[in-house]
Amino acid sequence: MSSHISNVRPEPDQVTVDIAKYVNEYEINSDEAIDTARYCLMDTLGCGLEALSYPACTKLLGPIVPGTTVPNGAKVPGTSYQLDPINAAFNIGAMIRWLDFNDTWLAAEWGHPSDNLGGILAVADWLSRTRIAEGQSPLLMKDVLIAMVKAHEIQGVLALENSFNRVGLDHVLLVKVASTAVVAKMLGATYEQIIDAVSNAWLDGQSLRTYRHAPNTGSRKSWAAGDATSRAVRLALIVMKGEMGYPTALSAKTWGFYDVLFKGKPFEFTQAYSSYVMENVLFKISFPAEFHAQTSVECALALHKNNIDLIDTLEKIDGIDRIEIATHESAIRIIDKTGPLNNPADRDHCIQYMTAIGLLKGNLTAQDYEDEAANDPRVDALREKMTCIEKPEYTKDYLDPNKRSIANAVQIFYKDSSSSEQVAVEYPIGHRRRRSEGIPELIKKFDINLKREFDDTQAKKIMNLNLDIDLLQKTPVNEYVDLYTK
Secondary structure (H helix, E strand, C coil), X not given: CXXXXXXXXXXXXXXXXXXXXXXXXXXXXCHHHHHHHHHHHHHHXXXXXXXXXXXXXXXXCCCXXXXXXXXXXXXXXXXXXXECHHHHHHHHHXXXXXXXXXXXXXXXXEECHHHHHHHXXXXXXXXXXXXXXXXXXXXXXXXXXXXXXXXXXXXXXHHHHCCCHHHCECXXXXXXXXXXXXHHHHXXXXXXXXXXXXXXXXXXXXXXXXXXXXXXXXXXXXXXXXXXXHHHHHHHHHHHCCCCCCCCCCCCCCCCHHHHHCCCCCCCCCXXXXXXXXXXXXXXCCCCCCHHHHHHHXXXXXXXXXXXXXXXXXXXXXXXXXXXXXXXXXXXXXXXXXXXXXXXXXHCCCHHHHHHHHHHHCCCCHHHHCHHHHCCHHHHHHHCCEEEEECXXXXXXXXXXXXXXXXXXXXXXXXXXXXXXXXXXXXXXXXXXXXXXXXXXXXXXXXXXXXXXXXXXXXXXXXXXXXXXHHHHHCEHHHHHHCCCX
16 A cells, blocks of 8 residues: 655745745835945944954955856955955955954844845946846945845844754754845846745755854854855855745654754744744844843943952852842853853853953953963952843843843852842843944944054045945945955
């Protein structure tokens, strides 16, 4: 007796259909979303420029085959490279993410929606230069901002109720899905082609999170998003050549994404796609720290001034009984670490390390994750005194869509029965609730990063253009990118 399997081609998965309809049809009418995307563009490229100071990043940049030239290729900001759009997407994406300093989205799944800028900017620049060479009009930066809003929305809405980390998958798979959809649209894909492209993204091999967690934490976490957004460009280009899609890539019994990778559960959604994610995105403004620790570092900085005289030597640290970090469940699951930390990627995902640096220095910079800072014996001495304790209301407010707080509180208890004040911070400076406070600091951060690579005249020219939202939107993409290249 045989069991026949139907070979009737089904209708595409509704999840993929909804993404395609959103990318193809939805009009972004939110001034707040476009304005926030402008600040996101500045901050994201600034993070990439800062990463150019780190050889561990720059060794991965440039053409795959040295000496390769690409006529009308996409340029890589801060460098002299001009590459095919797939490799350019990897270069830009790796720079953006290298220092863990670009924006963040926290929900059931975490991630960094500006990772999508690698594919968006590379394709927009390449298309613009190609169109000009063919006597056509280039894309404008308005097109880039709209694509950013939509990529943020796809990645963020998928993350609201669906935890990929709980099945061991890395959030960069959402970068690949979002980038594929918006890049396909930029390339001129039809609605049906966008569905085909996104289905291929779901089918693609998905990254495991093990490179973010002990005992395997390593630098791949800094280029994984570049890999994902570049893969998205490849998939979109393949579909534009006529390659087919797979309608039930998610829901096919036995062989689909849900059954193979998601324990048989379909995705859940509580809202439709709009511009919610960009409007509520979290900026990392003050410190290059995994976002669940941002408020813990703010607490540490507040404690530094009044307590540094009590903790500035190993002998004084011995007088500490314990340091309590009251936090939320996600922070405990991701960045609560004990034992040796082996590299910068390990350190910037350890809440105890980041808090210890803040207590000792009253600051936290990317250099503080390097070996020189980590070899200070006081850092590990403080880490050994720290205990993370989940505070249920912090976890509840973290998941509340009307709050989305990322709260931490820090308090030092001494062996003489005295203690510091407990400092608690619910919302980091990059939160929507602190936009008026955060944006001026974001602009300062961008200015610092511009001046790492450009002289004052060029830095001012770039800054002035980015601060003029109307002029920015009208600027051809290739002219904008040219401002950042050498």
